[in-house]
Amino acid sequence: MDNSVSAAAAAHSSGPADSHLAPDLRTPLRPDAFALSDEEKIAGIAEHFHEIMHLLGLDLSDDSLKGTPRRVAKMYVHEWFRGLDPKHRPEVKLFENRYGYHQLLVEKDITVFSCCEHHFVPIMGKAHVAYLPGEHVVGLSKLNRVVQYYARRPQVQERLTRQIAEELKHSLRTENVAVLIEADHLCVMSRGVNDTGSSTLTAEYGGLFKEDQGLRAEFLRLIGK
Numbered sequence: 001m002d003n004s005v006s007a008a009a010a011a012h013s014s015g016p017a018d019s020h021l022a023p024d025l026r027t028p029l030r031p032d033a034f035a036l037s038d039e040e041k042i043a044g045i046a047e048h049f050h051e052i053m054h055l056l057g058l059d060l061s062d063d064s065l066k067g068t069p070r071r072v073a074k075m076y077v078h079e080w081f082r083g084l085d086p087k088h089r090p091e092v093k094l095f096e097n098r099y100g101y102h103q104l105l106v107e108k109d110i111t112v113f114s115c116c117e118h119h120f121v122p123i124m125g126k127a128h129v130a131y132l133p134g135e136h137v138v139g140l141s142k143l144n145r146v147v148q149y150y151a152r153r154p155q156v157q158e159r160l161t162r163q164i165a166e167e168l169k170h171s172l173r174t175e176n177v178a179v180l181i182e183a184d185h186l187c188v189m190s191r192g193v194n195d196t197g198s199s200t201l202t203a204e205y206g207g208l209f210k211e212d213q214g215l216r217a218e219f220l221r222l223i224g225k
């Protein structure tokens with residue numbers, strides 16, 4: 001008998017994006033965000049990117065450049081921004097906690113590759129997530145998948161951190177979750193203030209992580225903070 005429970009089976013949505021999140025946490029999307037197919041979006045974005053390159057004075061008949069508009073469009077739709085589309089929301093399967101494990105579980109150093117919504121350049125870093133298992137445990141890779149899903153959107157780090165925390169609370173059916181992200185913003189490093197030495201840390205604590213300083217300290221110790 002399959003004793004896995006799919007929290008996401010009920011939660012998994014092909015409906016409006018982020019409808020499971022509080023309104024202030026949703027990525028701002030128009031109601032018709034998914035009226036076009038992926039292929040239609042790629043064709044439209046490629047056309048516009050062609051125009052951007054043209055305006056920059058680039059010769060689009062050059063062998064190396066001519067494929068770039070479509071390459072960029074495919075990268076946006078299939079990779080960098082795939083997390084905008086609820087069809088890619090990971091299904092987070094839970095399993096009965098037959099091990100009786102009720103201590104801290106930390107998944108650390110999860111690769112974060114996101115995109116600054118102000119400048120459309122990369123945000124790169126690591127996420128560390130933790131929860132206290134109750135009646136259920138989760139397949140470890142699902143924690144990485146949740147981070148990746150919300151990272152693959154135009155983002156600010158604060159929203160990314162809270163979206164991951166809310167998704168984990170919802171999918172793992174517990175308030176006892178912690179999320180810490182440390183990331184480098186290419187918009188800070190490569191332009192504007194041009195600071196390659198600073199990085200940004202954000203954290204969100206739910207349930208016992210908020211109330212119990214000892215638990216929080218243990219989480220921070222395990223991730224080397």
Ligand SMILES: Nc1nc2c(ncn2[C@@H]2O[C@H](COP(=O)(O)OP(=O)(O)OP(=O)(O)O)[C@@H](O)[C@H]2O)c(=O)[nH]1
Pocket residue numbers: 116117118155156157158185187188191192193
């Ligand atoms: N809070 C927050 N700010 C961010 C994030 N990513 C980028 N920013 C900031 O967004 C701000 C946008 O400010 P603006 O003054 O409109 O943009 P700008 O003129 O390009 O600013 P500079 O980067 O200072 O040159 C900048 O200060 C960025 O550093 C993020 O994840 N969270």
Ligand SMILES: [Zn+2]
Pocket residue numbers: 116117118119120121185187188
């Ligand atoms: Zn930026």
